[in-house]
Amino acid sequence: MNGFEPYPEIGFMQQAWHHLAVFWSFEDINATWVLIGSLLLGMSASVIGAFAFLRKRSLLGDALAHAALPGVMMAFLLSGSRDAEVIFFGALLSSLLGFWIIDWLPKNTKIKPDAALAITLSFFFALGLMLLSYIQTSEMANKSGLDKLLFGQAAAITEDDIQLLIWVTSIVLLTVLVFFDKFRLISFNRLYAKTLGVHVKFYEVLLAIMIVLSVVVGLQLVGVVLMAAILLTPIAAARFWSHQLSTLLILAALFGAISASLGAQISYVAPAMPTGPWIVVSLSILFFISFIFAPQQGLLKRYLDYRQLKQRVVQENILRTLYKLLEREHFQRNHFTLAEITALRSVSTADLTRSIQRLIKKHLISEKSNGYSLSEEGLLKAIKLTRRHRLWESYLSQHADLNSEQVHQQAERIEHILNKEQEEQIVAELMEQLDPHGAPIPKLPSQNLRETKNK
Amino acid sequence: MSSFDLADWLLDIWILATASLVAASCAMVGVFLILRRQALMGDAISHSVLLGIVLAYLISGSNSLWVMLLGAVTIGLITAWLSESLHKVSRLQSDASIGIVFTLLFSIGVILVSLYTGQIDLDQECVLYGEIAFVPFDTIIWGDMETGTDIGPRAFWLILIVFLIVLISITLGFERLKTVTFHPSLALSLGISIPFWHYFLMTLVSMTTVASFDAVGAILVVALLIIPAASAYLLAKSLKSMLWLAVLYSQLSVWIGYALSYWLNSSIAASIAVSAGLLMIVTLLIMQIRKVQQKRHYLQQLNTEQA
Numbered sequence: 001m002n003g004f005e006p007y008p009e010i011g012f013m014q015q016a017w018h019h020l021a022v023f024w025s026f027e028d029i030n031a032t033w034v035l036i037g038s039l040l041l042g043m044s045a046s047v048i049g050a051f052a053f054l055r056k057r058s059l060l061g062d063a064l065a066h067a068a069l070p071g072v073m074m075a076f077l078l079s080g081s082r083d084a085e086v087i088f089f090g091a092l093l094s095s096l097l098g099f100w101i102i103d104w105l106p107k108n109t110k111i112k113p114d115a116a117l118a119i120t121l122s123f124f125f126a127l128g129l130m131l132l133s134y135i136q137t138s139e140m141a142n143k144s145g146l147d148k149l150l151f152g153q154a155a156a157i158t159e160d161d162i163q164l165l166i167w168v169t170s171i172v173l174l175t176v177l178v179f180f181d182k183f184r185l186i187s188f189n190r191l192y193a194k195t196l197g198v199h200v201k202f203y204e205v206l207l208a209i210m211i212v213l214s215v216v217v218g219l220q221l222v223g224v225v226l227m228a229a230i231l232l233t234p235i236a237a238a239r240f241w242s243h244q245l246s247t248l249l250i251l252a253a254l255f256g257a258i259s260a261s262l263g264a265q266i267s268y269v270a271p272a273m274p275t276g277p278w279i280v281v282s283l284s285i286l287f288f289i290s291f292i293f294a295p296q297q298g299l300l301k302r303y304l305d306y307r308q309l310k311q312r313v314v315q316e317n318i319l320r321t322l323y324k325l326l327e328r329e330h331f332q333r334n335h336f337t338l339a340e341i342t343a344l345r346s347v348s349t350a351d352l353t354r355s356i357q358r359l360i361k362k363h364l365i366s367e368k369s370n371g372y373s374l375s376e377e378g379l380l381k382a383i384k385l386t387r388r389h390r391l392w393e394s395y396l397s398q399h400a401d402l403n404s405e406q407v408h409q410q411a412e413r414i415e416h417i418l419n420k421e422q423e424e425q426i427v428a429e430l431m432e433q434l435d436p437h438g439a440p441i442p443k444l445p446s447q448n449l450r451e452t453k454n455k
Numbered sequence: 456m457s458s459f460d461l462a463d464w465l466l467d468i469w470i471l472a473t474a475s476l477v478a479a480s481c482a483m484v485g486v487f488l489i490l491r492r493q494a495l496m497g498d499a500i501s502h503s504v505l506l507g508i509v510l511a512y513l514i515s516g517s518n519s520l521w522v523m524l525l526g527a528v529t530i531g532l533i534t535a536w537l538s539e540s541l542h543k544v545s546r547l548q549s550d551a552s553i554g555i556v557f558t559l560l561f562s563i564g565v566i567l568v569s570l571y572t573g574q575i576d577l578d579q580e581c582v583l584y585g586e587i588a589f590v591p592f593d594t595i596i597w598g599d600m601e602t603g604t605d606i607g608p609r610a611f612w613l614i615l616i617v618f619l620i621v622l623i624s625i626t627l628g629f630e631r632l633k634t635v636t637f638h639p640s641l642a643l644s645l646g647i648s649i650p651f652w653h654y655f656l657m658t659l660v661s662m663t664t665v666a667s668f669d670a671v672g673a674i675l676v677v678a679l680l681i682i683p684a685a686s687a688y689l690l691a692k693s694l695k696s697m698l699w700l701a702v703l704y705s706q707l708s709v710w711i712g713y714a715l716s717y718w719l720n721s722s723i724a725a726s727i728a729v730s731a732g733l734l735m736i737v738t739l740l741i742m743q744i745r746k747v748q749q750k751r752h753y754l755q756q757l758n759t760e761q762a
Contacts, residue, residue, distance in 0.1 A: 058551035059495060109739065114550070115685050118494035119735070122678035126728030129675070130715075133722035151565060225674065229558035236551055273569055277562035284559040291545055299544065 020269055033162040034221075034264050041221055042230065042260030042279075044169035045214045046252040047176055049231030050238075051207055054187040058236075060102070062228030063121040065215045067098025069128025069224050072149060073135060080140065084160040088168075091216040098124055099208050125224070151274035152223030153267060161220050168217040172210050176249075183207060184245055221264065223276035229283055230256060237287040240294035259283040313416050314347065314355045316385055319364065320415075321345045322374050323382035327439070335371035383442045389415040390435035390442075391426045397436040399429075404436040469608050471713060474727060476614045477667040478679055478705035480621045484663050485684030486694075486701050487656055490636045494681050495550055496535065499557035500657065501664040501676040503534040506564035508668060513571065520613050523665055531661025532654060534560060561673075610669040617666040621659055625698070628652075633694055671724035678728035683708060686735040689742060704734055 045061075052060050068091035075090025076082060098120050105116035132146060148156045176183065182203050185193040194200050215227050222230055238251035263279030292299045321344050325336045342352065356372065359365045364378035374382055392414050393407040402410070434440055488497045504527045511526025534556055541552035625632065634642045635652045642649055664676045671679065683704035684697075691697030711734070712727030719726070 053548075053551060056548055056550075058548060059554050062554065109689060109742070111685055111688065112489075112492055112494075114492055115489050115494040115681060115688075118498050118677060118681040119685055119732075121498065122675070122681060122728065123732035123735075126675055126678045126725050126732065130719070130721045130725035130729050133725060134719050137720050226558055226562060228554050229562075232551060232554045233558070236547055236555055239547075240545075274565060277565040280558050280562035281566065284555065284562075287555060 020265065030157075030159070031268060033159060034157055034268060035261055037157065037162045037165045038221055038260040038264035039257045040166060040169040040173075041214070041218045042234075042256035042258070043253040044172040045218055045222075045227075045230045045260075046234035046256030047249050048172055048207075048210050048214050050235035050249055050252050051176075051183055051187050052211055052231060053235045055207075058232045059117055059228060060099075061211060061215055061231035063102060063117045064095045064098055064212055065219065065224050065227030066121040066128075067124040068092075068095040068212075068216050068219060069149070070094050070124055070131055071097075072219070073128055073131035073146070076146060077131065077135065077140075082146075084158070084164045088164060088216060091219060092212060094124065095212045095216055096209070099212060128224075148223075149219050150223050150225055152219070152221050152226075152263075152276040152279075153274060157220050165217050165221070168213050172214050175206070175210055179203065179206065221260070221275055222279055223274065226276035226280050229280040230260065233280070233283040233287050234259075237283070237290040240290040240297045242296075255283065255286050259286060309416075311355065311358070314351060315359055315364075316381075316416055317345055317347070318352070318355055318359060319374070319378060319382040320385045320389065322365065322372070323379070323386050323442075326374065334373040335368055336373070337371040340371075380444075383444060385415055387442050387444065388418045388423055390439060391423060391430065392418065393435045393437070394430055394441070395426050407436055469611060470723065471709065473608065473611045473614055473670050474713070474723070475706055475709045476611070476618045477670050478683070478709050478727065478731075479702050480614065480618045480663045481667060481676060481679035482683040482687075482701035482705035483621055483625055483698060484656070484659050485680040486687065486697050487632065487636060488660065488680060489684045489688050490694075490697075491653075491656070493656075494685075495553050496538070496657070497660055497680045498677045499538065499553045500531045500534050500660050501673055501680065502557045503530050503560035503564070504661060504664045504668065505673045506530050506560045506567070507661075508665060509564050509567045509571075513567070520609070520616070523613075524617075524662060527665030527668075528658055528661045530560065531657055531664070535654065535657040610666075614666040614670065617662045621663060624655070624659065628655075629694075632656075636694070671727070675724050675728045678731055679705065679708075682728070682731040682735050686731075686738050689735075689738055704731065708734055 049061055052058060071090035071092070071094025072087050073090075074094070075086050079086045101120050102113075102116050105111045105119070106113045111119070135146065182193075182198060185196070185198060186200055186203050186207070190200060211231070215231070218227060218230065234252040234255040235248065237255050238248045241251055242248050259279050259282035262282045263275045263277075266278045267273045267275035290298070295301060318341065321341050322336060324344060325340055326334065338349070338352065338356075342349070347355075356365065356367075359378070360367055363375055364381060365372050366375050389411045392411040393404075396402050396407040396410055397404065485497065488494050507526040507528075507530030508523055510530070511522045514526075515522045538549070538553040538556045541547060541556060542549040545552065547555075631642075631647055632652060634645065635647060635649055639649055642652075660680070663680070664673070667676045667679065684701045686704045687697045687700035691700050708727055708731035712730040713723060715721070715730055716723040716726035
């Protein structure tokens with residue numbers, strides 16, 4: 001049954017191309033059905049999986065798919081037929097039973113939810129395998145192909161299967177469309193939904209039935225073992241791109257559809273290949289691409305942001321150090337050497353010169369033969385930073401009872417992120433002219449002007 | 456069946472001995488998985504170990520015990536580490552990141568198995584069931600091929616080694632494991648490294664799953680890891696009694712399962728896992744009945760007092 005017929009090495013690629021051409025020419029009616037089926041399944045499973053993910057039950061689908069196996073085997077044993085409807089019904093029943101157990105165990109015993117999931121999953125799966133091995137050693141007719149349910153096999157799908165698949169996925173997608181608002185409400189805030197008078201229990205069960213439906217109907221294509229991924233990975237990948245639920249669902253459906261059809265094609269071209277693993281691999285590639293390159297929350301973007309912030313902090317620290325030096329010289333001298341700067345602030349020389357070059361480019365400081373000096377614009381910025389630093393220190397020492405060493409550490413961080421409004425709020429709270437170390441809190445030039453006018 | 460055959464009897468002994476060692480090691484490791492709420496991590500590692508075995512075989516070209524152990528432990532630790540860092544870096548829920556990692560690793564494993572079916576001593580079927588019935592035929596021969604003595608099945612020696620490692624490390628690290636499991640913050644203040652013991656436990660899980668792989672397959676291991684330990688968890692009052700109970704449950708499942716498979720002519724490994732589940736159901740039923748009885752008893756007492 002698992003005999004992988006080795007393709008003759010040279011003809012293999014040609015053969016694969018030929019299969020692929022047949023697949024996309026829509027001449028082979030079965031291939032077209034498989035394509036439609038996999039697209040629909042990918043969409044419905046990822047959309048319904050999104051709700052499971054949002055309700056923090058990501059691996060529920062995994063357990064439910066495993067739980068379907070004994071139902072399939074029982075249905076086959078009792079009816080002796082492999083009709084899509086019979087198998088579907090059996091799988092549905094045992095999956096629902098599994099769902100009930102997962103729900104019941106943590107509520108009535110001291111078993112924790114994660115253990116309940118693992119127990120149900122492994123027990124039902126073992127039961128399914130036991131029945132399968134019993135069937136395979138027995139003398140029943142048309143028993144072959146049942147084991148294809150484990151990893152999925154696109155090439156083994158019949159037209160009946162596909163028709164059922166199309167019906168069920170359409171029902172699932174329609175239900176989600178109709179009850180979208182209610183599902184959203186109970187996924188994000190169950191308690192709030194309750195206070196609004198929404199029948200939470202009903203919608204939860206409805207959602208669970210939808211999950212079970214899409215899991216069960218996908219068994220032929222994806223297989224029991226890896227069904228979890230097609231529910232979970234698309235939404236996890238989509239999450240890096242958006243925060244809007246409708247966008248998330250559309251993206252997840254897109255990811256699901258793309259990988260499901262890819263997996264189906266590969267399995268169709270090379271019939272020895274199981275479908276499920278290929279779907280999962282292509283999904284995972286999409287996931288890691290999203291994880292790294294997504295424009296808002298991707299890893300790369302976050303790293304770049306982090307580096308930018310770090311650079312800004314170093315630059316701002318240099319400006320403030322120059323201001324401090326200026327203050328120490330009682331504003332008599334405006335040229336300072338690198339050595340003087342590093343004496344006040346420990347930065348590696350490489351970092352320092354690089355940041356100074358950037359500051360010069362921005363015209364915040366200027367370079368002269370006897371050292372570096374703040375430009376007018378730079379002075380303004382340095383005053384602003386020093387002012388925020390010292391204001392925050394005074395605020396902390398007055399309101400948080402910290403000593404002067406502790407306040408400095410805190411202010412070092414906060415000076416870079418305080419904004420104008422917060423600064424004004426602090427000024428309104430404080431009547432201080434000096435910071436806790438006794439240094440004057442500098443005023444912005446505009447304020448100086450205003451105050452002299454008032455006099 | 457009618458005539459007593461010594462050779463058949465010996466085969467049964469080897470199978471039973473292997474199965475009970477597998478079940479006992481799984482049960483002991485499973486206790487800590489249940490208590491540390493990492494049942495799903497056990498699930499994940501037992502899946503991804505497949506990739507470790509396949510890769511170890513493809514890279515080294517041999518299926519010696521030590522290569523398999525090394526490959527499995529490496530992949531097991533990678534699974535644990537990847538899920539944890541994905542959870543931290545991508546801010547996904549921890550079960551979601553576990554799910555993403557293990558399905559990917561397992562898929563790659565299955566794909567490799569189907570690509571190299573002819574060359575690897577593995578196929579999709581044995582990934583699922585294991586082949587405990589064939590365990591006695593794959594033996595190790597001590598000395599050279601011609602003159603050496605047959606010392607018994609390979610799978611048996613592998614699981615024996617792992618069983619001893621698990622037993623010794625749990626006995627030696629008992630106090631530490633206990634502290635890390637029940638009082639993580641106390642462990643931290645005592646200077647016990649929580650990450651070390653976490654990965655130590657994951658190493659034990661990987662070793663147990665790979666050693667069980669030949670016998671019961673990648674997925675049924677989960678049942679043996681979680682179900683006996685969870686049944687013991689229902690009854691036990693201390694860590695020690697939980698360990699003993701879990702081992703007891705696992706041994707009972709082996710005996711009942713073996714009988715079941717003989718009766719139904721079904722897969723031995725699957726039947727053992729099913730009987731572990733049945734034992735748990737019986738335990739739960741008894742507990743529920745006693746709960747109802749106690750409730751009724753209290754109600755009666757309350758009524759008589761009021762009257």
